[in-house]
Amino acid sequence: MKNQEEKMATTARTYMTIGPLVVLVLWIVVGASQNASTRGLTGDFLGGVASPFIGLVSAILVSL
Incomplete structure (x- = not known):
């Protein structure tokens, strides 16, 4: 059970890191206009x- 919780936590951390980076890149690309x-x-x-x-x-x- 703990192994599954660790996987979910890792996945959540990954999305919480990648999500803002994607938004930042889009903001830079689109916001430049x-x-x-x-x-x-x-x-x-x-x-x-x-x-x-x-x-x-x-x-x-x-x-x-």
């Missing part, structure tokens, strides 16, 4: 791509 329409289109694209994956993970977690 001062044109609001470019930022809006980029946000729509990222949301459209991420939404199915988030939905799939949510469905798996609900079924568990």
Whole structure:
């Protein structure tokens, strides 16, 4: 049981490290543009791509 808890803790730490780094990189890339329409289109694209994956993970977690 403890081994599974350690794996979950390691996974959580990994996501907590990688997540902010991804957000920072996106902020640097998208934030460099001062044109609001470019930022809006980029946000729509990222949301459209991420939404199915988030939905799939949510469905798996609900079924568990």
